[in-house]
Amino acid sequence: MLSAPVVGLGLDTAREAARRAARRSPQHGFVVADLWEEWPVKSAVADLVLSIFEPKNFAETARVLTPGGVGLR
Numbered sequence: 001m002l003s004a005p006v007v008g009l010g011l012d013t014a015r016e017a018a019r020r021a022a023r024r025s026p027q028h029g030f031v032v033a034d035l036w037e038e039w040p041v042k043s044a045v046a047d048l049v050l051s052i053f054e055p056k057n058f059a060e061t062a063r064v065l066t067p068g069g070v071g072l073r
Helices: 015-024 058-064
Strands: 009-012 029-032 046-050 065-072
Touching: 009 015, 015 029, 046 058, 058 065
Parallel strands: 009 029, 046 065
Antiparallel strands: none
């Protein structure tokens, strides 16, 4: 379980998907990014990375997770 406050950041390859998500959840941030490149996220800052769809970039997931963070797929 994550403790509050929780900051959410969504990455998507589709501009329209990111735009819709931002309208639906304005308290979180959403960006369009090539998921196979380095993500526009600092290293070791995410307690949780949730990947809903393929493809999965395990190297970037590991880079952005904090020690003890969880990557769900």
